[in-house]
Amino acid sequence: MTLELNGLSKSFNGQVAVDDINLKVPAGSMYGFLGGNGAGKTTTFRMILGLLQPSSGSITYNDRKIDYDVTNEIGYLPEERGLHPKLKVDEQIRYLGQLKGMSKRDIDTKLTEWLERFEVPENRSKRIEKLSKGNQQKIQLIASIIHDPKLIILDEPFSGLDPVNVETLKTAVKELNRRGATIIFSTHRMEHVEELCESLCILNKGKQVVSGNIDQIKSDFGQKEIIIEGDHDVEFLRNMPGVLDMKQIRRKSILKIEDEKYAEPIFNEIVKLGYFKRFQVNEPSINDIFISKVGHEL
Numbered sequence: 439m440t441l442e443l444n445g446l447s448k449s450f451n452g453q454v455a456v457d458d459i460n461l462k463v464p465a466g467s468m469y470g471f472l473g474g475n476g477a478g479k480t481t482t483f484r485m486i487l488g489l490l491q492p493s494s495g496s497i498t499y500n501d502r503k504i505d506y507d508v509t510n511e512i513g514y515l516p517e518e519r520g521l522h523p524k525l526k527v528d529e530q531i532r533y534l535g536q537l538k539g540m541s542k543r544d545i546d547t548k549l550t551e552w553l554e555r556f557e558v559p560e561n562r563s564k565r566i567e568k569l570s571k572g573n574q575q576k577i578q579l580i581a582s583i584i585h586d587p588k589l590i591i592l593d594e595p596f597s598g599l600d601p602v603n604v605e606t607l608k609t610a611v612k613e614l615n616r617r618g619a620t621i622i623f624s625t626h627r628m629e630h631v632e633e634l635c636e637s638l639c640i641l642n643k644g645k646q647v648v649s650g651n652i653d654q655i656k657s658d659f660g661q662k663e664i665i666i667e668g669d670h671d672v673e674f675l676r677n678m679p680g681v682l683d684m685k686q687i688r689r690k691s692i693l694k695i696e697d698e699k700y701a702e703p704i705f706n707e708i709v710k711l712g713y714f715k716r717f718q719v720n721e722p723s724i725n726d727i728f729i730s731k732v733g734h735e736l
């Protein structure tokens with residue numbers, strides 16, 4: 439385990455912002471913090487980084503209490519972006535790299551490598567204020583990972599970007615993870631977690647709704663989704679045992695069932711009707727789990 443949060447809570451003037459978070463981030467994993475506005479994601483990250491003191495609970499990193507020496511091994515992309523608009527890209531990265539104890543030469547080599555990866559080598563000596571939002575975000579990411587941290591914490595790394603830049607940043611994040619870094623990121627978009635993460639923590643109003651390995655969470659949840667595609671009228675399936683919900687989109691019917699055991703009787707009914715193009719049983723989506731636990735959509 440890289441990181442463990444035990445009974446972590448934080449209040450501001452008596453208002454609870456983070457309420458008893460307990461979770462383990464496996465070494466080398468990609469871990470998503472999912473939650474809406476004010477869910478407590480940023481506050482949790484700030485406590486991990488030692489920028490805020492918890493009201494109660496503890497944080498351990500590689501089985502030791504987290505302290506300043508350790509936080510130097512962490513890369514952090516803050517939600518409030520922290521680049522200096524008047525500095526040139528290379529000046530800014532050199533400054534931040536040197537604070538992390540890197541030599542100028544190492545910083546320059548790494549910077550070249552990353553600017554090329556992001557296909558923006560021409561931005562090296564441009565002032566940060568002259569760059570588009572997406573390109574500033576790339577520089578911000580480079581700033582947080584230039585020292586090759588083992589643990590990378592990214593607060594809303596994909597927010598406010600166009601789809602092309604979201605893909606570019608996702609690819610970079612996957613690559614950092616593939617090279618061995620443990621990555622924690624926050625988002626309010628389920629699909630980012632669904633696509634990138636092995637583990638997640640859903641936060642709602644400071645409380646941990648569910649956390650852990652996504653496959654395990656899905657399998658424990660029990661509910662499944664059935665997709666049926668074909669020309670027959672299958673509306674009657676809505677009334678079969680175990681069916682919680684049914685939607686029809688053109689020739690496709692999507693059913694939510696309470697448990698996998700209800701899939702076979704449904705299958706047996708539809709084969710009586712003749713040929714079908716598709717009968718598929720899927721795991722529930724993170725969205726389904728969120729709605730069932732929180733009572734509304736994110």
Ligand SMILES: Nc1ncnc2c1ncn2[C@@H]1O[C@H](COP(=O)(O)OP(=O)(O)OP(=O)(O)O)[C@@H](O)[C@H]1O
Binds near residue numbers: 454476
């Ligand atoms: N320094 C502070 N002083 C007082 N209240 C705070 C402070 N920081 C955060 N809060 C409150 O704590 C709660 C959690 O905020 P936090 O920023 O951690 O949420 P978040 O999940 O990161 O949300 P967002 O996606 O909107 O950034 C909110 O109600 C917020 O107003």
